Amino acid sequence: MKMILRFLTVILFLGVFSACSEYQKIVKGDxxxxxxxxxxxxxxxxxxxxxxxxxxxxxxxxxxxxxxxxxxxxxxxxxxxxxxxxxxxxxxxxxxxxxxxxxxxxxxxxxxxxxxxxxSPKPSLDQEETDLALNDLQLFVQRYPDSDLIDSCNRTMDRLRFKLETKKFESVELYDRMENNRAAVAASKSFLEDYPRSEYIEEAAYIQFRNSYVLAMNSVLSKKKERVENAMETYAKYSYLFEDESYAKRTKRYNEELSDELISVAEQYSFREIGEAYELSRTTSEKKKVYYLEETLKRFDNFAKKYPESELLDKAKAIHKRAEKELVNS
CATH class of the missing domain: 1.25.40.10 (Tetratricopeptide repeat domain)
Incomplete structure (x- = not known):
């Protein structure tokens, strides 16, 4: 039995060697x-x-x-x-x-x-090859519009476009996970503009609104009003997408907090205007000093009337008292 196996092995080796020799001979031949x-x-x-x-x-x-x-x-x-x-x-x-x-x-x-x-690589990687593939497929469709392969091209292009869509949405998610609120807002806004019918639309809209909310609530006063209003506009625009139970309660609460914050911002602006008028009275000429002191008193009256329960009222009264005293002495 061993002799037979050995014989067959030799025959096989000779066959392979012969085939290789024949191939090399043909390659080198004319x-x-x-x-x-x-x-x-x-x-x-x-x-x-x-x-x-x-x-x-x-x-x-x-x-x-x-x-x-x-x-x-x-x-x-x-x-x-x-x-x-x-x-x-x-x-x-x-x-x-x-x-x-x-x-x-x-x-x-x-x-x-x-x-x-x-x-074309997976969505998490650079999609230059995917863009190239789409261009190549589009070229084929344009050059051979009656080809039997058109349906195959269209299906493939849909798949590639979804890959690009997924890539862009993953960027939105990445900024959201990193808590880079400004970038998350910009990326999600861009995504929703580019893919208004995306299957990711609910998640993208929620990410935009939630990050707009966080950005607004943590802004300095000079930027807060605009950002609060932007966040509320986002909610109004996409509220129809937040009817699902997983979003409804949170987004409604965020919007209510934004509404309250907008009132608070108006209150803070009104208080700041009192202080600004008083500071101007201290840095301007004697001729204009009286005007700004009177303006301080007017602004205080408006503030006290509009926000009688304000936590800032005591501070406003202190400014009013100083302005009133200086006006008497002017």
């Missing part, structure tokens, strides 16, 4: 008819690496012949089969330029796009 025939056999058997070497020789020798055309096309097909999509894409693209009237030109242009699709 018989291009034999090269072409052997390349086709290798290609049909799935020995694409060996077929590539021979097809490249044939194309270099006969670039403007039918054999050269077949060889060049099959170089692209071989690289595609070997999953080297960059090289395959290059050869398919070059094929459409070198053999524009070939019966394979349409398929070559389609395969150029498919290679770009194959090179």
């Amino acid at each position: 018989n291009y008819e034999e090269k072409f025939a052997h390349a086709n056999r290798m290609y049909d058997k799935g020995s694409y690496t060996k077929a590539l070497t021979l097809y490249e020789q044939i194309y270099q020798r006969y670039p403007k012949t039918d054999k050269g055309e077949v060889a060049y096309y099959r170089i692209g097909k071989s690289y595609f089969a070997l999953e080297d999509y960059y090289m395959a894409g290059y050869y398919f693209n070059q094929f459409t330029q070198r053999y524009p009237v070939s019966e394979n030109a349409e398929e070559a242009l389609f395969m150029t796009a498919i290679c770009s699709v194959k090179n």
